[in-house]
Amino acid sequence: MSESRQTLEQRRNRNYEETHRQLVERAVGLIGRDGVGSLTVATLARDARMNRSTVYYHFDSREALLSAAKAWFGAKLSEMMVAPGDSQTWLEKAVQFSLGNPELMHEWVMDLVNHTPIQNNFPRWDQLVELASRSPQVARQEDGKGGPTASGALDAELWATVLLASVVMAPRLFRVAVRPDQEIELVSRHYAQLLRRMLQSPQRNAR
Incomplete structure (x- = not known):
């Protein structure tokens, strides 16, 4: 050529x-x-x-278009949740993003619960699991050689799942069913503070 x-x-x-x-x-x-x-x-x-x-x-087709929109949502969310920097910042952005796109978030979650491998919908899943493995709740389970135990690796996946569900679903439930009067920005800030305490993670260095 x-x-x-x-x-x-x-x-x-x-x-x-x-x-x-x-x-x-x-x-x-x-x-x-x-x-x-x-x-x-x-x-x-x-x-x-x-x-x-x-x-x-x-x-x-319409299905291809909707699939592309859901892929966009998953890619954006995954980028936010493994972003470098203070966890308060990226958690707040991720919660606000999810709350700001309720219908698309619902469609994306339905894909997740319909037996779709999570990597298909959340491209940076392995990075989120790796991040979760650093939390005190998981990191303390070592094999004596400086590496995680098998149960520790499983716990990292469980912790990543809890974190993802907490960012996507819990704030939506809170704002719709518990406190519909609260603004998205306020809900996002409060949930980010709560999740940061759960994560107990110091500031992360850029990769």
Whole structure:
């Protein structure tokens, strides 16, 4: 392939990826504004002011579009939950993100509980488990050689599961059924403080 042709191909790929990203983010916005039931390729095309065939080039069905939106949610959430820095900051951002996207969060959780491997929905699961393994509740179980025991490894997975559920589901339950009068920002702050105490983790260094 000539250099000019290769450059053109790279530009086309970048344009495709950028358009794809924009369409997914617009789909997320539509879900947040009008609900999951309103999401179709046609409504997305109208919202993006694009030809419907262009949108179909990226998503051949409503199911593919919704799947991309759920993948976006899972990727964003996983990035927040393993971000470097003070745990109060990333926990608060993760809780607020989940509360700010209730319908998409519900669809994402339903995928999780329908026998889907968690790595498919939460790309940084292994990193979250590794983070959980550093908590005092898990780290104290060592094999005498400086490594975790088998039960400690299991506990790290359990702890990561509890942390994920606490970020995604508990704040939603609290705000809807317990204190619907509280603002998202306040609920997020309070849950982040609680989860930080549970995690008992010092500030983490950037990876």
